[in-house]
Amino acid sequence: MTETIKELLHKLSSGALTSVELTSNYLDRIKEVEERVGAFITVTGEEAINSALVADANVNSPDDEPGPLGGIPVGVKDIFCTDGVRTTCASKILENFIPPYDSTVVTKLKEAGAVIVGKLNMDEFAMGSSSENSALADTRNPWDLERVPGGSSGGSAAAVAAGECVVSIGTDTGGSIRQPAACCGIVGLKPTYGRVSRFGMMAFASSLDQAGPFARTVEDAAIVLGAIAGHDEKDSTSLDEPVPDFTATLNDGVEGLRIGIPKEFFIEGIDPEVEAAVRAAIDLLKSKGAVVVDISLPHTHYSVSTYYIVATAEASSNLARYDGVKYGLRVDNGGGLMDMYRDTREAGFGAEVKRRIMLGTYVLSSGYYDAYYRKASQVRTLIKRDFAEAYKVCDVIITPTAPTPAFKIGEKTAEPLTMYLSDIFTLSSSLAGVPAISIPCGFTKENLPIGLQIIGHHLDEATVLRTAHTYEQATEWHTRVAEL
Amino acid sequence: MQYEPVMGLEIHAQLNTNTKLFCGCSTEFGAEPNTQTCPVCLGLPGVLPVLNKEAVELAIQMGHAIDAEVNKTSIFARKNFFYPDLPKGYQITQYEEPIVGLGHIEIEVGGETKRIGITRIHMEEDAGKLIHGAGMEDASASFVDLNRACTPLIEIVSEPDIRTPEEASAYMKAVHDIVVYLGISDGNMEEGSFRCDANISVRPVGQKEFGTRTELKNINSFKFVKDAVRYEIERQIDEIEDGGTIVQETRLWDSAKGVTVSMRTKEEAHDYRYFPEPDLLPLVLEEATIERLKDELPELPAAKKARFIEEYSLPPYDAGVLTAERALADYYEETVALEKDAKAVSNWVMGELLRLLNEEGRKITDRPVTPESLAALVTMVKGGEISNKIGKEVFEEMYKSGKAAAEIVKARGLTQISDTGELEGIIDGILAANSDEVERFRGGETKLMGFFVGQAMKATKGQGNPKVLNQLLRDKLNG
Numbered sequence: 001m002t003e004t005i006k007e008l009l010h011k012l013s014s015g016a017l018t019s020v021e022l023t024s025n026y027l028d029r030i031k032e033v034e035e036r037v038g039a040f041i042t043v044t045g046e047e048a049i050n051s052a053l054v055a056d057a058n059v060n061s062p063d064d065e066p067g068p069l070g071g072i073p074v075g076v077k078d079i080f081c082t083d084g085v086r087t088t089c090a091s092k093i094l095e096n097f098i099p100p101y102d103s104t105v106v107t108k109l110k111e112a113g114a115v116i117v118g119k120l121n122m123d124e125f126a127m128g129s130s131s132e133n134s135a136l137a138d139t140r141n142p143w144d145l146e147r148v149p150g151g152s153s154g155g156s157a158a159a160v161a162a163g164e165c166v167v168s169i170g171t172d173t174g175g176s177i178r179q180p181a182a183c184c185g186i187v188g189l190k191p192t193y194g195r196v197s198r199f200g201m202m203a204f205a206s207s208l209d210q211a212g213p214f215a216r217t218v219e220d221a222a223i224v225l226g227a228i229a230g231h232d233e234k235d236s237t238s239l240d241e242p243v244p245d246f247t248a249t250l251n252d253g254v255e256g257l258r259i260g261i262p263k264e265f266f267i268e269g270i271d272p273e274v275e276a277a278v279r280a281a282i283d284l285l286k287s288k289g290a291v292v293v294d295i296s297l298p299h300t301h302y303s304v305s306t307y308y309i310v311a312t313a314e315a316s317s318n319l320a321r322y323d324g325v326k327y328g329l330r331v332d333n334g335g336g337l338m339d340m341y342r343d344t345r346e347a348g349f350g351a352e353v354k355r356r357i358m359l360g361t362y363v364l365s366s367g368y369y370d371a372y373y374r375k376a377s378q379v380r381t382l383i384k385r386d387f388a389e390a391y392k393v394c395d396v397i398i399t400p401t402a403p404t405p406a407f408k409i410g411e412k413t414a415e416p417l418t419m420y421l422s423d424i425f426t427l428s429s430s431l432a433g434v435p436a437i438s439i440p441c442g443f444t445k446e447n448l449p450i451g452l453q454i455i456g457h458h459l460d461e462a463t464v465l466r467t468a469h470t471y472e473q474a475t476e477w478h479t480r481v482a483e484l
Numbered sequence: 485m486q487y488e489p490v491m492g493l494e495i496h497a498q499l500n501t502n503t504k505l506f507c508g509c510s511t512e513f514g515a516e517p518n519t520q521t522c523p524v525c526l527g528l529p530g531v532l533p534v535l536n537k538e539a540v541e542l543a544i545q546m547g548h549a550i551d552a553e554v555n556k557t558s559i560f561a562r563k564n565f566f567y568p569d570l571p572k573g574y575q576i577t578q579y580e581e582p583i584v585g586l587g588h589i590e591i592e593v594g595g596e597t598k599r600i601g602i603t604r605i606h607m608e609e610d611a612g613k614l615i616h617g618a619g620m621e622d623a624s625a626s627f628v629d630l631n632r633a634c635t636p637l638i639e640i641v642s643e644p645d646i647r648t649p650e651e652a653s654a655y656m657k658a659v660h661d662i663v664v665y666l667g668i669s670d671g672n673m674e675e676g677s678f679r680c681d682a683n684i685s686v687r688p689v690g691q692k693e694f695g696t697r698t699e700l701k702n703i704n705s706f707k708f709v710k711d712a713v714r715y716e717i718e719r720q721i722d723e724i725e726d727g728g729t730i731v732q733e734t735r736l737w738d739s740a741k742g743v744t745v746s747m748r749t750k751e752e753a754h755d756y757r758y759f760p761e762p763d764l765l766p767l768v769l770e771e772a773t774i775e776r777l778k779d780e781l782p783e784l785p786a787a788k789k790a791r792f793i794e795e796y797s798l799p800p801y802d803a804g805v806l807t808a809e810r811a812l813a814d815y816y817e818e819t820v821a822l823e824k825d826a827k828a829v830s831n832w833v834m835g836e837l838l839r840l841l842n843e844e845g846r847k848i849t850d851r852p853v854t855p856e857s858l859a860a861l862v863t864m865v866k867g868g869e870i871s872n873k874i875g876k877e878v879f880e881e882m883y884k885s886g887k888a889a890a891e892i893v894k895a896r897g898l899t900q901i902s903d904t905g906e907l908e909g910i911i912d913g914i915l916a917a918n919s920d921e922v923e924r925f926r927g928g929e930t931k932l933m934g935f936f937v938g939q940a941m942k943a944t945k946g947q948g949n950p951k952v953l954n955q956l957l958r959d960k961l962n963g
Binding site: 081087201202206207317327341361364365 | 523526527528529530531532533534535562564566568571572573574628755757758759762763764765
């Protein structure tokens with residue numbers, strides 16, 4: 001279960017394999033390992049086989065283009081609404097919610113011919129860095145079942161790493177694609193904010209949320225991004241920009257490419273094995289013709305506090321709709337409206353979600369708004385400016401994805417602030433809205449994957465992917481498979 | 485002590501668009517509950533608002549109508565609060581940077597013109613509505629109808645320039661005139677398309693600082709605003725006179741009881757936690773769009789009234805009545821274009837036409853009598869072809885049948901008799917038959933003239949030209 005999209009599409013079009021066979025193989029694999037990995041909230045086996053039948057029919061029909069993902073089994077984070085298929089956001093409050101519409105990402109996947117095999121686990125409402133905040137499933141890291149897969153898109157990362165789907169879709173608000181990709185030893189790409197439509201994607205922090213692919217290879221990530229990217233009239237914040245063929249420039253190399261190394265990211269507290277792997281990766285790219293430039297992103301140390309003000313403020317408002325009135329959980333003990341609101345939200349939301357709603361409510365409150373939310377918005381502008389300045393002297397920025405490899409289950413649940421620091425290297429690029437990828441760049445002595453983060457200029461996913469692909473082609477990390 | 489009331493109004497007007505502010509659902513009133521909804525206006529997870537451009541243009545027009553600055557960049561914001569008819573748990577509105585800035589309108593009270601400042605106009609979405617109790621399947625439960633949720637509104641916030649209940653009512657009316665005139669809103673107050681909140685405080689005459697204010701919610705008629713504000717002014721003065729203090733609070737006007745009652749105090753007030761709406765980009769307007777809408781702005785009621793006085797030499801009263809509604813003003817002008825006697829046309833429109841329309845509850849837009857028909861009738865009366873009295877009968881028939889005046893006059897033989905020879909014969913007969921009265925008249929009882937005219941009209945079945953009859957009678961009686 002390690003074949004790439006290209007390899008599979010070739011087999012499918014040549015008739016060596018049908019999508020039904022391929023999909024059945026993946027559904028079998030899910031049955032085989034899911035008890036240990038726990039990547040899925042809902043497996044949609046029947047729907048998947050039906051889609052596979054359609055894909056097979058298209059392959060044999062001269063009129064229909066199979067599409068860039070025609071017949072390929074894909075997993076989707078359970079934050080994307082799927083018409084007629086329950087979508088929970090890993091929350092009790094939406095445990096039985098069945099949307100009457102597809103998110104734009106799901107629509108585009110279907111249009112590309114993808115076979116959706118199920119809905120993947122995550123931290124509740126995408127709030128967390130370990131997927132332990134899910135109310136509905138426990139996902140484990142395929143490389144070490146005692147460890148977390150990262151989060152919040154832990155199910156999406158684990159499913160690809162465990163061979164339960166070829167590629168998957170996650171969302172990244174402050175690192176929720178890149179950090180689990182690093183933890184699970186695969187590729188995870190957060191595109192430019194606005195590159196992929198947010199319509200139908202349950203909102204955590206609207207100004208930061210962005211969907212993106214998980215894959216075993218950079219090329220697969222590029223193919224999936226091409227399928228889901230593009231302007232959407234239903235999302236006013238989606239960018240009306242042309243979508244290039246992201247695979248076209250993958251092999252153009254890094255000769256003369258200027259790599260910025262921000263001094264603020266190589267700090268104390270970073271795991272020495274992680275730092276060594278990242279430095280080695282930079283040396284490798286240098287050997288391929290890239291030029292290394294020391295840069296500074298001076299407002300980096302404000303990114304954690306800025307992020308946790310902006311994101312929680314938006315979340316406190318975005319999650320107000322889960323009130324028991326219209327859909328989802330309702331706890332009504334006959335005590336009247338206020339009691340129903342309180343009891344529903346008390347029972348429906350987990351501790352981390354409640355913590356962030358309270359934090360967000362506080363920072364927007366009258367008398368505190370200027371000191372917190374407004375100030376954070378101003379600092380965010382400074383962080384954006386840092387990147388704009390940096391990109392005057394470099395083409396990409398390279399940092400570790402996370403300060404440590406995957407940590408043990410339960411290790412950080414008691415200390416939310418320690419958990420928040422897992423995203424310390426991914427937050428600033430989220431705040432700036434620029435694209436960033438995590439690719440495997442080594443393993444620790446304990447055989448845990450290490451992630452390399454490559455951050456690009458606004459809308460320049462192509463250069464990010466080209467850099468990542470160049471590195472990947474010169475290494476074998478991506479070919480390693482977790483033993484299950 | 486003498487007190488001076490200080491008031492400002494916040495008027496909500498529903499914009500006259502076919503679809504809602506952030507989705508494609510219909511805004512039509514009166515549909516079955518929750519049939520005009522979609523995932524966006526229901527606030528389902530993951531959906532996003534898309535701004536209705538038509539609504540933006542209407543808001544810009546309103547900005548021009550109050551002579552205000554239209555902001556090239558404005559920002560939508562979220563106003564957060566929990567209520568069952570608010571599906572998202574927040575209302576999308578504008579807060580720190582509204583679409584329209586400072587403006588003003590003129591109102592007329594007791595013959596005096598007064599300028600009322602307008603602080604701002606912002607765009608926002610409406611909430612749904614709750615239905616309780618009787619007639620529902622469970623009388624103890626509350627039901628939510630979200631048909632109205634997400635319909636586009638503008639909120640027009642006045643400066644604290646209003647000083648009397650009459651001014652409050654006149655201001656509300658003036659704003660109503662403008663929005664209806666421009667087609668910005670249908671202004672239907674019963675359906676909730678036009679309503680206002682009033683901020684009221686009182687202060688001793690001569691004091692500069694404002695007193696503590698209360699806010700009256702959801703007033704939906706020109707009369708209620710006057711009554712509510714008057715009640716609240718008196719209540720506040722009484723409270724102060726009795727040694728009490730005014731509590732800053734939100735109050736509700738109970739039109740049935742004619743009192744205001746406390747809804748919530750400042751301490752209980754919501755903290756709305758406004759912040760910029762991250763799902764919508766800042767609204768950036770092209771200068772060309774703003775200018776185009778300014779050029780397209782039709783003549784406003786006040787300007788039209790002034791022009792009617794000037795151009796048609798009408799009394800201010802006539803001009804006011806004729807310009808109160810754009811459709812009526814248009815009707816009048818179309819008629820005057822065909823029959824230049826502006827005052828005569830005004831008399832027919834204000835008299836006969838409006839009387840019949842009001843009696844039947846019809847609208848001028850129905851045009852039961854076309855401007856062409858009315859102009860022809862007025863011309864006939866003026867030319868003496870038929871008398872004014874016959875004219876009124878003819879008009880009624882025109883109104884009912886839609887036939888032209890000339891056709892009716894001809895069919896019924898109503899042409900006025902102005903032929904002196906014919907009338908002389910009739911008069912001679914009347915004088916011969918009423919010799920007593922003739923004696924008395926000649927003896928000085930000149931008021932009997934009326935009697936003779938009446939007899940003559942009776943004899944001619946109303947068709948005798950009254951002018952000619954009068955002259956002939958006078959000649960014969962005095963001769």
